[in-house]
Amino acid sequence: MTKYQLAPMFFALSDPTRFAVVERLCRGGASVSELQRPFKMATPTFLRHLQILEEAGLVHSEKNGRVRTVALRGKSLVAVEKWAAHLRREAEARLDRLEDYIKTKED
Amino acid sequence: MTKYQLAPMFFALSDPTRFAVVERLCRGGASVSELQRPFKMATPTFLRHLQILEEAGLVHSEKNGRVRTVALRGKSLVAVEKWAAHLRREAEARLDRLEDYIKTKED
Numbered sequence: 001m002t003k004y005q006l007a008p009m010f011f012a013l014s015d016p017t018r019f020a021v022v023e024r025l026c027r028g029g030a031s032v033s034e035l036q037r038p039f040k041m042a043t044p045t046f047l048r049h050l051q052i053l054e055e056a057g058l059v060h061s062e063k064n065g066r067v068r069t070v071a072l073r074g075k076s077l078v079a080v081e082k083w084a085a086h087l088r089r090e091a092e093a094r095l096d097r098l099e100d101y102i103k104t105k106e107d
Numbered sequence: 108m109t110k111y112q113l114a115p116m117f118f119a120l121s122d123p124t125r126f127a128v129v130e131r132l133c134r135g136g137a138s139v140s141e142l143q144r145p146f147k148m149a150t151p152t153f154l155r156h157l158q159i160l161e162e163a164g165l166v167h168s169e170k171n172g173r174v175r176t177v178a179l180r181g182k183s184l185v186a187v188e189k190w191a192a193h194l195r196r197e198a199e200a201r202l203d204r205l206e207d208y209i210k211t212k213e214d
Contacts, residue, residue: 011121026194081191087133
């Protein structure tokens with residue numbers, strides 16, 4: 001997964017409703033009405049949030065009869081994790097090199 | 108760091124300019140003009156992007172004379188990484204339990 005696909009994920013996660021839905025889904029899939037229950041918002045507004053999450057690749061949904069079930073795409077979170085870890089490691093390596101350099105000067 | 112502080116970080120990272128600035132900064136701090144160079148945009152627009160990054164806690168900046176230097180806050184990326192890892196682990200643990208349950212049924 002390239003960095004270009006991370007931007008829609010970050011946008012999707014920047015909203016408190018969508019963030020809460022993602023956290024709820026890590027405990028297992030749920031129907032749309034089950035997911036909507038804790039939120040005081042109109043169904044079309046809530047469905048729009050789910051659409052943004054689905055377009056970002058964070059969740060996928062499936063319709064069985066009249067019930068739509070939503071589940072987390074675990075791999076998308078792995079992409080976020082890997083990206084943050086990669087940047088952190090690069091930044092740490094740079095600090096280590098700086099420390100080594102300072103030590104050389106002190107000797 | 109609580110989950111409430113993650114939302115502004117995710118919003119800050121959802122823009123391609125700001126995302127690129129964060130990736131650039133993991134290779135070391137830079138002056139504002141150095142950071143702005145690759146982008147074809149007016150200075151006030153670019154400064155607004157930096158402000159969003161700074162308010163989200165992803166970067167910090169310091170003015171020395173006439174030059175403002177920007178650097179990454181490594182800890183903020185650790186927060187993103189930990190959050191994604193935590194959710195992934197929860198989702199994986201749930202899958203493991205499901206697998207165990209299926210095996211019990213098969214025995």
